[in-house]
Amino acid sequence: MLFDIAFLFYLLAFLHIMLYFFLGYKNLFKITNLFILIGLLFNITFTINLFYIESNSPFDTIGEIFTFMALSMNIIYIILYLTYKRPLLYLLISPVVIICSIIAILKLKTVGIPTANKDFWLYIHLPFIIFGTSLFFLSAITGLIYFLQERQIKRKHFGLIFNRFPPLETINKLNNITLLSGFAFYTIGVISGFLWALSLQNISITTHPKIIFALISWIIFGIIILLKFIRGLSPKSGALWSIIGFISLIITYFTVITFLKG
Numbered sequence: 001m002l003f004d005i006a007f008l009f010y011l012l013a014f015l016h017i018m019l020y021f022f023l024g025y026k027n028l029f030k031i032t033n034l035f036i037l038i039g040l041l042f043n044i045t046f047t048i049n050l051f052y053i054e055s056n057s058p059f060d061t062i063g064e065i066f067t068f069m070a071l072s073m074n075i076i077y078i079i080l081y082l083t084y085k086r087p088l089l090y091l092l093i094s095p096v097v098i099i100c101s102i103i104a105i106l107k108l109k110t111v112g113i114p115t116a117n118k119d120f121w122l123y124i125h126l127p128f129i130i131f132g133t134s135l136f137f138l139s140a141i142t143g144l145i146y147f148l149q150e151r152q153i154k155r156k157h158f159g160l161i162f163n164r165f166p167p168l169e170t171i172n173k174l175n176n177i178t179l180l181s182g183f184a185f186y187t188i189g190v191i192s193g194f195l196w197a198l199s200l201q202n203i204s205i206t207t208h209p210k211i212i213f214a215l216i217s218w219i220i221f222g223i224i225i226l227l228k229f230i231r232g233l234s235p236k237s238g239a240l241w242s243i244i245g246f247i248s249l250i251i252t253y254f255t256v257i258t259f260l261k262g
Helices: 002-023 026-052 062-084 089-107 122-155 160-164 168-199 209-230 235-261
Strands: none
Touching: 002 026, 002 062, 002 089, 026 062, 062 089, 062 122, 062 168, 089 122, 122 168, 122 235, 168 209, 168 235, 209 235
């Protein structure tokens, strides 16, 4: 029930940010942020309720993991908004929040992680992986915005996208911070995942598909970080690699699911 209410406010936030994009009234994005904060309040209350009342965690079922994904996306948006004052980031984040919320509601009662496989490191691993993935998604989104803005500038076609979204310099800063932050969170998630696997007797850290593909994803983003910040990639190339990196991450996730089903 608590997450259903959170979903309602996330949906209202999505509708209002759409209106703000087309109409441009400042009060609309203020209302959007208010709805996000109320939704976050109910989402956080739902998570706390799992811990302290139901003696559960927000990672025991697929549905609960998706509630945490929606939570992480909204928290990251609020932090970025307070830093850069760019409300239209939510226009691109909100569809994913809505999708995560719908999946969460549909899957909340599915079978969860076996009790025998639960460990302290699991509860470090999953939130950091989720936050890292959310930040990688935002780095891909800012990369996409960069290309859209650059295209409009080259064509001298200054439409809604140019007027509503940030300038290229700000987009590049957003891309950098989300990419670096995502890599930091994902690194902690991978390390804690290794420690979790070591605590389980039925998992081989050298052959388990989750571990192998998590490492592959970490290496891919590590290479992107090196190219972007050590070799000095141009903002355009950095935006492209952010998108490629996230696509590779999604591919590895689907590959893991395929392996586990097989």
